[in-house]
Amino acid sequence: MSSELIVDELTGRASAGSIAVTAEGGTVTTNLQQGLAKFWVHFNGTGTIATQDSFNQSALTDNGTGEYTSTFSNNMNNNSYSTQVTGAESGSEGISNQIGTLQRNGDYSTSQVESNGFHANSNADADNQRMMVNVLGDLA
Amino acid sequence: MASVLKVNTLTGVTTAGSIVVTGEGNSTTTNLQQGLAKAWMNFNGTGTVAIGDSLNTTSLTDNATGDYTITIANDMAATTYVCSYESNPDNANVALGGWLMGTFCASGSSGAPLTKTATAIRSVTRDIQGSSRDAAQPGIIFHGDLA
Numbered sequence: 001m002s003s004e005l006i007v008d009e010l011t012g013r014a015s016a017g018s019i020a021v022t023a024e025g026g027t028v029t030t031n032l033q034q035g036l037a038k039f040w041v042h043f044n045g046t047g048t049i050a051t052q053d054s055f056n057q058s059a060l061t062d063n064g065t066g067e068y069t070s071t072f073s074n075n076m077n078n079n080s081y082s083t084q085v086t087g088a089e090s091g092s093e094g095i096s097n098q099i100g101t102l103q104r105n106g107d108y109s110t111s112q113v114e115s116n117g118f119h120a121n122s123n124a125d126a127d128n129q130r131m132m133v134n135v136l137g138d139l140a
Numbered sequence: 141m142a143s144v145l146k147v148n149t150l151t152g153v154t155t156a157g158s159i160v161v162t163g164e165g166n167s168t169t170t171n172l173q174q175g176l177a178k179a180w181m182n183f184n185g186t187g188t189v190a191i192g193d194s195l196n197t198t199s200l201t202d203n204a205t206g207d208y209t210i211t212i213a214n215d216m217a218a219t220t221y222v223c224s225y226e227s228n229p230d231n232a233n234v235a236l237g238g239w240l241m242g243t244f245c246a247s248g249s250s251g252a253p254l255t256k257t258a259t260a261i262r263s264v265t266r267d268i269q270g271s272s273r274d275a276a277q278p279g280i281i282f283h284g285d286l287a
Contacts, residue, residue: 003153008142010150020149023286024157024173028214029149030286034195035176080192082180082279084226099241102226108277120268136180136281137193 039135046127066117066125081137087128179282206265206272221284
């Protein structure tokens, strides 16, 4: 018989921010909080930029061609979090070899992260239609 | 009234390593364990390499310029896990495009076999011209089943 737990919130008992989860192999455990993405966003970085969907983002700012700032709602604990950025060009009107990456010399702080659309062939910033950013790390 | 569950460890009843969670749309379920990242790392790959923050890793090895091995603590169940390695800005080399592409060793920088095991993965960062370069702040994430 399966068991079902109906609950709104999970909190560690010994340490509020730490819950172990038995892993797939049934032997070792992994950490629930540290395994969860703490921020993600999918936005259109062309024209008037627009967030398509997001988690833990309070603002998205257009800093110029291909340059964007995502501000977190709940801050990270440190600036050593792990970030992934992916970008894609503007559909049939786009140019090839556009990528998404972290902003060169950009802000990488506990409250925000800067991402960058870039065209490799022309070695220049470029607006990306699809920009996706996700962050793993510790919340403050 | 919201209910709060205080617990140290979550374990599946039917299968220890499998707990379903109702999804955001309130209709389908997803799997708690399989949705969790099993390891991640942020590190400084320049000079004397150093781990910034991480989950489930034991070491970071500097093999050569832009060539690193990340070793995890609790092994993955197989070598078919998904691993994402972030392309990284190269602040000092704007003339070369100013970014580094993160990828994984297909044959190793010196012809060594591919290193993607249940215990470790070898990654490289290259500039726009294909030359290996040290990266200041790469991010790497593992998704898949733990052993």
